[in-house]
Amino acid sequence: MSEYIENDRHGLSVGIIEKRFHITAEPPHEMLLECDARLGPITIAYETYGTLNPDKSNAVLILHALSGDSHVAGYYSEKDKKPGWWDSMVGPGKGIDTDKYFVICSNIIGSCMGSTGPNTLNPKTAKPYGLEFPVVTIGDMVRAQKFLIDALGIEKLLSVVGGSVGGMQVLEWCARYPEMVDSAIPLATTTKHSALAIAFNEIARQAIMTDPNWNGGDYYSGSRPETGLAVARMIGHVTYLSDQSMRLKFGRRLQNKNDFSFNFDPEFQVESYLRHQGRRFVERFDANAFLYITKAADYFDLAEQHGNGSMVEAFSKTNARFLVVSFTSDWLYPTYQSREMVKAIKKTGQDVSFCEIEAKWGHDAFLIPNPRLSSIIGGFLNRVFNETT
């Protein structure tokens, strides 16, 4: 096992260090995946923030959602328009305090944000994988992350934290590596996708795969399936919002004028907003990566995969303390799904705190600055840190 640092870029603030880690366990540097295919060599993009303490007891692993990346907080340079995706939560003195904790944020395999994914060169063909990339699971993503944590010399994670698909990775960490997880914070997530969540993912995938430019996934040397990916993103985006948040943010307001255009141009503000979200997403995200990550999320089923169908059994190996958070207006992973999780954890006798936060912003609420959420997470981590060390 060795680690190669491809770039080692230090950020402007909060001590970001951006790195690439190469899993090179043994030649030919391949990992056997759950689908029985082999993938390798594998690179994982990750960032760290803050300092690992001498007894390596202050490491917090943050796991990102579908379209996220390893850049969880801070700015790389003054040119950056936006900080990392969870800057409201992660940084000096924030909920996840980088003055106190050593924060690692790892990109997932299958993504297009620096880690090995369908847009990476396939060493066997010297062309991007496209659909030659094997279907990876949440389990595969977490196993790849485990190589990284091992390479960093960390034996126990003070906490594993993530929302949405990141929350699935949190649950997978607890079930797969129970000895390594002191505490877990799954936010706005589920132990398995409902038929509704699978349906929206499948329609989004259909939008991509029926775009003629998708070309069976082989589009890296030509036009990309931009219209399909934009529609896919718009579908996803609406499922992250809520009736109430959209009513407050857009209502029925028109974009430019007070009267209808009587044509099919965007005219309601919500229409322009969605088209804008679609366009922006296409600039930064790969259509195949969207297919692979949504598929991994659809496949995830904690009880089936770790408990022979029993959620209690799936949680029985972990000794982690849990903080489970759901949001009232999240209709993609509604609170009842978090309650089921909490009930199962309680049955194992583990320590679990559950918090349903009143929020208008739907599934995306976990990403939106919220002093209450910061304080709950900060307090929980503080307690675990004090009781563990």
Place this chain on the structure above:
Amino acid sequence: MSEYIENDRHGLSVGIIEKRFHITAEPPHEMLLECDARLGPITIAYETYGTLNPDKSNAVLILHALSGDSHVAGYYSEKDKKPGWWDSMVGPGKGIDTDKYFVICSNIIGSCMGSTGPNTLNPKTAKPYGLEFPVVTIGDMVRAQKFLIDALGIEKLLSVVGGSVGGMQVLEWCARYPEMVDSAIPLATTTKHSALAIAFNEIARQAIMTDPNWNGGDYYSGSRPETGLAVARMIGHVTYLSDQSMRLKFGRRLQNKNDFSFNFDPEFQVESYLRHQGRRFVERFDANAFLYITKAADYFDLAEQHGNGSMVEAFSKTNARFLVVSFTSDWLYPTYQSREMVKAIKKTGQDVSFCEIEAKWGHDAFLIPNPRLSSIIGGFLNRVFNETT
């Protein structure tokens, strides 16, 4: 004003008579639309069931939703696999009893089910209209229906009944022709689309309009935008269901086997179901009609268009008795929207009954056989009929 009967097909059962009505008010037989364009000549496909009584006091007008048609009940012949779309409600001895009432079901303009719409030949070019078809509103649809009701010699409708986009037409009838409506039954509907409803419609339209075969709406002589329309239908279809109904109907069950395929073929039952729905819809519906009808629904805003922004004012002209019905799991037009409607009607002093029906099936619940709904509607119509005549 004259009526031409193009076909006069009598159905197997429940006394269906299928007809075409041509609006020919005055040459050049055009109707001035709300967008200020002129459309004509206009054909309306409609069906009637039962017999108009001598004093013409038993006419019930049924209005259909987005993808519906004038064939509300019964079978045309023994070859038909399915009866009309609301056969559970309409027929001898049913909730809307065709032994007692004269039922008219009118297709809407802008549709592709026999009435003038974007797939109709444009008399000016002798080619299908495509996007030359003017954007029609719910108001235009109802004004066209008014020509039909006048031609049938009916001065007062015992009731106007419809769900979803049909319910919008019901509300429009009450506001626009208050003197003609004795009672109204708007089901699973709203006085205006929320941002969420507009968002889903817009994404569905985007799916159609980004299909290269859509070709700016001019596709009738070549390949049709089938993949775009299929995606649009899948989006719509999911919004008509509910988390609970999908969990009960599909859950996470796989189509053919017990293990994952690790590819992007449909494997969850809900995926196969949605693809099937998409394919079936493409066989029977026109992509441009989908654009026009969803746009009309997005534009509809009863308070803005009939009450200077006040819903109470919009309802103030009608003397109709109302039966408003919503369904607990309808998240497209949630109950709170029906309650707002009921509150406004009450403020005008009108007679209104409100019923929120406990149902798992989401927005589509109004179409699903439900003895309670049949009995509520039957009882309401009976009371109105007895008190009116």
